[in-house]
Amino acid sequence: MTEEEKIEQTQPDLIDKELEILVSTGQFESQGSNIEYKVLISAEIEKLKSAIEKSHKLGEFLKGRDWEALALIRRFDSKTLYHSLNTYSILRNKIHEIVLPDGRLLIDYINEQEEFTEHELYRAAVLHDVGKIKIPSLIINNVISRDRWKAKFKQQSFEEQKRQLRRLAEIDGLDIPEHVYATQESLEAFIEEKKISPTLLVPIANGLFPDEIESIREQGYDPDLPLGILVRCHEQYSAEIIRQLSDENDSSNNRVAELASHHHNYGRDKTFAEQNPASTTSLAISENFAEFLPQIIALADIQEAMESSLRNYRKGPAKQIEKFNEIIMRADTGINPFFTAVWLKPELDFLEKQHTVVSPDEAKALKKIYAWVEDQLNKKPPK
Ligand SMILES: [Fe+2]
Ligand SMILES: [Fe+2]
Numbered sequence: 001m002t003e004e005e006k007i008e009q010t011q012p013d014l015i016d017k018e019l020e021i022l023v024s025t026g027q028f029e030s031q032g033s034n035i036e037y038k039v040l041i042s043a044e045i046e047k048l049k050s051a052i053e054k055s056h057k058l059g060e061f062l063k064g065r066d067w068e069a070l071a072l073i074r075r076f077d078s079k080t081l082y083h084s085l086n087t088y089s090i091l092r093n094k095i096h097e098i099v100l101p102d103g104r105l106l107i108d109y110i111n112e113q114e115e116f117t118e119h120e121l122y123r124a125a126v127l128h129d130v131g132k133i134k135i136p137s138l139i140i141n142n143v144i145s146r147d148r149w150k151a152k153f154k155q156q157s158f159e160e161q162k163r164q165l166r167r168l169a170e171i172d173g174l175d176i177p178e179h180v181y182a183t184q185e186s187l188e189a190f191i192e193e194k195k196i197s198p199t200l201l202v203p204i205a206n207g208l209f210p211d212e213i214e215s216i217r218e219q220g221y222d223p224d225l226p227l228g229i230l231v232r233c234h235e236q237y238s239a240e241i242i243r244q245l246s247d248e249n250d251s252s253n254n255r256v257a258e259l260a261s262h263h264h265n266y267g268r269d270k271t272f273a274e275q276n277p278a279s280t281t282s283l284a285i286s287e288n289f290a291e292f293l294p295q296i297i298a299l300a301d302i303q304e305a306m307e308s309s310l311r312n313y314r315k316g317p318a319k320q321i322e323k324f325n326e327i328i329m330r331a332d333t334g335i336n337p338f339f340t341a342v343w344l345k346p347e348l349d350f351l352e353k354q355h356t357v358v359s360p361d362e363a364k365a366l367k368k369i370y371a372w373v374e375d376q377l378n379k380k381p382p383k
Contacts, residue, residue: 044071048081056085057092058126061119064246064253069130076133077141083304088125090307091300095121097346100285101377106342115289116255124259125297127245131237131260136219139230144207149198149227152206153191158184164201164226165191171229195329199228232266262294263301265335285339295335299343302327320351321362324369341376348373 045067052058062070074081098106111118132140153161162181169176180190191201205213205223213223221230239261246253286292306323324344348370358366 041068041071044075047071048074052085056089061122062126063123064250066123066127066245069127069241069245072133073130077137080129080132080140083308084126084129086308087128087297087300087304088122090303091125091296092122094300094343094346095296098342100342109285110293113287113289116259116293117252120252120256121259121293121296123256124242124263124293125300127242127256128238128260128263128297128301129234130241131234131239134237134241135231135234136216136221138208138212138216139204139221139227140234142204142207142227144227146197146199149202149207152202153198154188156202158187161187161201164203165196168196168200168226168229197228200226202226204230232264235261235264235266238263258290259293259297262290263297265294265298285342286336292336292339295339298330298335299327299340302330320347321365321369324348325365328369328372337376338379341373344369344373345377 048067048071070081070084073084095106095110100106100109107118110116110121153164156164161184165176165181165187168174176190180186190196191198203224204216204227207227208216208223216223239257242257242260243254248254303323306326324347327340327344330340348366351366352370
């Protein structure tokens with residue numbers, strides 16, 4: 001039985017209302033002395049530990065109430081737990097295999113700096129999505145595909161489409177020229193060109209039943225906001241929950257919270273990647289580790305999402321090419337393109353050595369990906 005199946009099979013069997021409330025609010029702190037809660041959560045932790053293989057080496061770095069957090073993630077949604085563990089595993093493997101242009105292994109580069117430890121990075125990776133437990137399941141487990149959201153966007157009036165794009169521009173601080181709003185064609189062409197996801201535009205209410213809309217409104221979420229915007233809250237919630245896992249004076253714990261709080265870069269300027277195309281170092285990787293390490297988590301996160309066959313919106317594992325393209329596309333949104341190329345290179349080289357038979361179209365797509373990677377790697381960092 002795979003670990004994934006084990007996690008799925010060992011479903012939480014406690015139907016305790018208090019624990020349910022706790023899961024949906026993420027309030028750990030207040031439960032510290034509640035005996036009933038302690039008994040319930042201990043049982044959950046034991047079940048979780050027996051479902052997780054030792055190969056994850058979690059014992060090396062998990063601390064304090066981390067197991068409790070993982071047990072709550074599993075109770076919230078076993079897919080999210082599996083995603084969290086896998087993101088960490090991908091990250092750990094990658095940083096041990098990536099060779100930087102100066103010949104150093106990435107893990108050595110990370111260990112040479114003193115701002116964050118390797119174990120803090122692993123903790124942040126495992127716990128990066130813990131904030132999702134505070135978001136209503138109707139939002140986080142939305143099953144509507146991106147194509148259907150796109151169709152919903154197109155069905156709306158031009159006035160409504162303009163309102164939604166202007167709103168996104170305001171939220172993300174995007175500078176959109178006025179002529180984009182001139183006609184429906186120019187607006188849709190802009191969205192297409194900039195690869196703006198319809199999940200950032202269409203109100204979530206357009207994909208819910210009336211009672212569901214009421215339910216999320218009651219939980220304090222505005223149903224006029226798009227799914228993608230509502231989900232963004234989880235990044236900050238993750239930091240809030242991680243801070244509660246240990247004493248507020250635990251500086252290591254605070255550093256882990258900081259790393260997790262930027263795993264999507266939502267709170268940061270989206271033009272960051274453009275303004276910092278490479279970096280100040282000869283490696284073209286930022287020496288600001290509070291900026292750089294969350295990017296490693298982000299890449300592992302995207303890679304896991306693309307490889308996972310468990311995602312609601314995707315049936316079966318995405319093809320390699322689709323995965324590479326998705327990762328490259330995200331390099332426009334805050335992840336250093338040079339480092340994205342460094343990240344992709346070992347897997348591309350492996351694929352090339354395998355001499356897998358591909359169709360002419362796939363060969364063409366792969367060639368384009370190789371060219372992008374090479375282009376990034378050859379760019380000279382600014383002096
Ligand atoms: Fe996330
Ligand atoms: Fe994630």
